[in-house]
Amino acid sequence: MDTSRSPLEPSGFSRKLAATIIIVYMVVTLIPISWIVATSFKSVDSAISYPPEVFFEPSLEGYVNLFTNRSRQSEEYLDSLPEAETWYEELVRSRDMVITGPSKFFGRYTNSMIIGFGATFFSVFLGALAAYAFSRFKVPLKDDLMFFILSTRMFPPIAVAVPIFIMYRKLGLGDTHLGMIILYTVVNLSLAVWLLKGFMDEIPKEYEEAAMIDGYSRLQAFFKVVLPQAMTGIAATAIFCMIFSWNEYAFAVLLTQFNAQTAPPFIPTIIGEGGLDWPAIGAGTTLFLIPVMIFTVVLRKHLLRGITFGAVRK
Amino acid sequence: MAEIEIKNLHKSFGDFIAVKNSNLVIENKEFFVLLGPSGCGKTTTLRMIAGLELPTSGNIYLDKEDVSYLRASQRDIAFVFQLFALYPHLNVKNNLSFPLKMQKFSKKDINTRVLEAAKLLRIDHLLKSKVSSLAGGDRQRVALGRALVRRPKAFLMDEPLGTLDAEFRELMCLELRKLHDDIDATTVYVTHDQQEAMSMADRIAVMNEGEILQADSPNIIYNKPKTKFVANFIGSPGMNFIPVNEKISPNQSSVNISETTLPIPFQRGASSSDQNFLGVRPENLKLVSENGIKGNIFGVEYLGSRKILTIETSLGNIKIRVDSDTNVKINEQVQFNTLNNNQIIFDGSTDKAIASEFMT
Numbered sequence: 162m163d164t165s166r167s168p169l170e171p172s173g174f175s176r177k178l179a180a181t182i183i184i185v186y187m188v189v190t191l192i193p194i195s196w197i198v199a200t201s202f203k204s205v206d207s208a209i210s211y212p213p214e215v216f217f218e219p220s221l222e223g224y225v226n227l228f229t230n231r232s233r234q235s236e237e238y239l240d241s242l243p244e245a246e247t248w249y250e251e252l253v254r255s256r257d258m259v260i261t262g263p264s265k266f267f268g269r270y271t272n273s274m275i276i277g278f279g280a281t282f283f284s285v286f287l288g289a290l291a292a293y294a295f296s297r298f299k300v301p302l303k304d305d306l307m308f309f310i311l312s313t314r315m316f317p318p319i320a321v322a323v324p325i326f327i328m329y330r331k332l333g334l335g336d337t338h339l340g341m342i343i344l345y346t347v348v349n350l351s352l353a354v355w356l357l358k359g360f361m362d363e364i365p366k367e368y369e370e371a372a373m374i375d376g377y378s379r380l381q382a383f384f385k386v387v388l389p390q391a392m393t394g395i396a397a398t399a400i401f402c403m404i405f406s407w408n409e410y411a412f413a414v415l416l417t418q419f420n421a422q423t424a425p426p427f428i429p430t431i432i433g434e435g436g437l438d439w440p441a442i443g444a445g446t447t448l449f450l451i452p453v454m455i456f457t458v459v460l461r462k463h464l465l466r467g468i469t470f471g472a473v474r475k
Numbered sequence: 476m477a478e479i480e481i482k483n484l485h486k487s488f489g490d491f492i493a494v495k496n497s498n499l500v501i502e503n504k505e506f507f508v509l510l511g512p513s514g515c516g517k518t519t520t521l522r523m524i525a526g527l528e529l530p531t532s533g534n535i536y537l538d539k540e541d542v543s544y545l546r547a548s549q550r551d552i553a554f555v556f557q558l559f560a561l562y563p564h565l566n567v568k569n570n571l572s573f574p575l576k577m578q579k580f581s582k583k584d585i586n587t588r589v590l591e592a593a594k595l596l597r598i599d600h601l602l603k604s605k606v607s608s609l610a611g612g613d614r615q616r617v618a619l620g621r622a623l624v625r626r627p628k629a630f631l632m633d634e635p636l637g638t639l640d641a642e643f644r645e646l647m648c649l650e651l652r653k654l655h656d657d658i659d660a661t662t663v664y665v666t667h668d669q670q671e672a673m674s675m676a677d678r679i680a681v682m683n684e685g686e687i688l689q690a691d692s693p694n695i696i697y698n699k700p701k702t703k704f705v706a707n708f709i710g711s712p713g714m715n716f717i718p719v720n721e722k723i724s725p726n727q728s729s730v731n732i733s734e735t736t737l738p739i740p741f742q743r744g745a746s747s748s749d750q751n752f753l754g755v756r757p758e759n760l761k762l763v764s765e766n767g768i769k770g771n772i773f774g775v776e777y778l779g780s781r782k783i784l785t786i787e788t789s790l791g792n793i794k795i796r797v798d799s800d801t802n803v804k805i806n807e808q809v810q811f812n813t814l815n816n817n818q819i820i821f822d823g824s825t826d827k828a829i830a831s832e833f834m835t
Contacts, residue, residue: 365558365560367556367558367560368560368562370527370547370554370556370560371554371556371560371562371621372562372573373527373546373547373548374525374526374527374547374548374550374552374553374554375548375553375573375574375577375621375625376548376574376577376578376625377548377577378548381577385573386562389562389564390562390563390564392564
C-alpha cells in the first residue's frame with residue numbers, strides 16, 4: 162500500500178478523472194476559437210470551400226483585407242502600374258485589386274480600447290470607494306442599499322435599451338466614447354461593489370488605524386494601505402469588468418455608429434466581394450481576442466495569490 | 476514624552492457601557508498597564524487615548540492639552556496592535572519609514588532614523604525582508620520599530636505579545652521593559668495576562684466591567700487589593716475568600732470561623748453587612764496539626780518548587796501553597812491556619828476591603 166501520499170489528497174483515479182473532464186472541456190471551448198484563428202490565415206476561397214479544409218496553405222489575405230479598402234481593376238490598369246512596393250500590395254494585386262486606403266478597423270479597435278479600459282477603470286475605482294464605505298462605515302440602510310445595488314443586475318441590461326436609447330439621444334451621449342464608458346460603468350458597478358466589498362471586509366481595519374495614527378488621513382490610508390492589499394480583489398473585479406465591456410455587443414450596435422463604434426459590431430459586417438469576407442472576420446476576431454487575453458494573463462497571478470497571506474497572524 | 480490624564484472618561488456603544496466615568500493619571504516615563512478580563516473596557520480606553528474611538532463624554536489630556544476629540548494623526552502617539560498590522564505590501568524598511576514619509580522628512584533623515592530604530596531592536600539585518608517571511612518575534616520588533624521611529628509622546632500597546640509563543644513572550648517582556656527604560660518613554664500597555672502586567676509595570680490599573688477598580692504598583696495590587704475582584708484576578712491561584720458570618724466593627728482583631736478563632740489585622744473600619752469575607756493568599760496559610768480549620772485534600776498541583784493544595788471544607792474550597800516536599804494524599808483530613816497577619820476583610824455587601832492596620 163502506498164503510504165507516501167496523505168489520505169486527504171485526491172487518489173490517482175480522481176486526479177485522472179479530473180484531468181479527463183478538463184481536457185474534454187478544453188476541446189469543446191478551444192475548437193471554435195482555433196477554427197476562427199485558422200480561418201484568419203486562410204484565403205477567401207479556402208475559407209468557404211466544401212468540405213472544410215483542415216490543412217491549408219496559410220495566407221495573410223484576411224489581415225490585409227481587414228486593414229484595407231480595395232477596389233477591383235482591369236488587367237490593363239494593373240499592368241500599367243509600377244511594380245508593387247510592399248508585400249501586401251503585391252498580395253492584393255494578385256487578386257486583381259488595388260488598395261484604396263485604410264479600413265475603419267483600426268479606429269474601431271481603438272474605440273474598443275478606450276471604452277473597455279475606461280469603463281473598467283471607473284467601475285473598479287468607484288466600486289472600490291463604495292465597497293470601502295460599505296465595509297467600514299455605518300451607512301444607514303446598508304443592507305437595503307446593497308440589495309438595491311444588486312437589483313440593478315436582476316434583469317438583462319438590454320431590457321432597458323429603449324429608455325437608454327432615448328435618454329442618450331436627448332443628452333447627446335449617443336455615439337460618444339463618454340456615453341459608452343458611462344453605460345458600461347453603470348452596468349459593471351454593482352458587480353464591482355459586491356465583489357470588492359467581500360475583499361475589503363477581509364482586510365483587517367488595524368492597517369488603516371495604524372496608518373491614521375502614523376499621520377495619514379483616511380483617504381491617504383485608503384490609497385496607501387487598503388488598495389494595495391485589495392489588489393487581488395481589484396484584479397479579479399477588473400478582469401470581469403473588462404471582459405464585459407470589451408465583448409458587449411447589443412448596446413454597441415444600438416448606440417454607436419460612426420464616432421464611437423467598438424469592434425464587436427464592426428467585425429461581423431466586413432463585406433468582401435459577393436458576401437462576407439470570412440478570413441477578414443477571422444482576423445478581426447483573432448486580434449480582438451488578444452488584449453483581453455493579455456489583460457487576464459497579466460492579472461492572473463493576483464487572482465491566484467492572496468498577497469495579504471501570512472502578514473497578519475490570526 | 477508626556478503625561479496622560481483621563482478625566483470622567485465615559486464610552487458607550489448603544490446600550491452597552493464600555494468605559495464608566497474613569498479617572499487616571501499616567502505619569503511621564505511611566506510603564507502603565509491596563510489589566511482586566513476580556514470585555515472590561517481596557518482596549519476601548521486605550522483606543523480613546525489613541526484617537527481611534529471618541530469618548531461619549533469626558534476628557535483626555537496629553538501633556539495638559541485636551542486631545543479628547545482630536546484625530547489620531549494629530550495626537551503624536553504611537554500604537555502597537557495585537558496583530559502587528561505590518562503592511563504586507565511593503566518590506567521591513569518601508570514599513571519602518573512609512574510614518575516618517577508623511578512628516579516630510581528628508582530621505583537622509585528617514586534612513587538615519589530607520590537604521591537607528593532597527594539597530595536598537597536588532598532587526599537591522601532584516602530591513603530588506605518581506606514582512607510575511609518574518610518570525611513572530613521579529614514582526615513584533617518591526618511593529619515596535621514603526622512606533623519608535625517617530626519618537627512620539629507616548630506608546631500605546633494593545634496586547635502586543637498576545638500572539639507570541641510562551642517562550643518568546645517572556646523574552647519580549649524583558650526587551651520591552653528594557654526598551655522603555657532606554658528611551659524614557661511613556662508607555663500604556665493593555666493586557667489580560669496578569670503575569671505580563673506584574674513583570675513589566677510601574678503601575679497597574681485593574682479594570683472590570685468598564686470601571687477602574689484600582690491603580691497601584693504591582694506590589695500593592697497583589698498584597699493590598701482594594702476589592703474582591705482585584706484580589707481574585709491577581710495571583711495564580713487567586714486569593715481565598717473565607718466566609719465570615721459576623722459584623723466587623725472598628726478595633727476588632729479576630730473573627731470566628733467554624734469553631735476556630737482567627738486573628739485578623741486591627742480593623743479601622745466597619746462592615747455594613749454581617750456576611751463578610753476573609754481574604755487570604757494561598758502562601759499566607761499553613762497546614763497545622765491542631766486548632767486549625769478542618770478539611771479534606773481535594774487536589775494536589777505539583778509546581779516544582781512548591782505545591783498548591785486544594786482543601787475541601789465546609790466553607791468552600793481553599794487553596795494553600797506548601798513546600799513541594801509536603802506529603803499529603805487525596806482525601807486525607809488536614810487542618811490549616813493563617814501564617815501571618817496579611818489578611819483583608821472584604822465587606823460582603825460592597826466587595827470592598829475594610830480599612831485596617833494591614834491595608835494602610
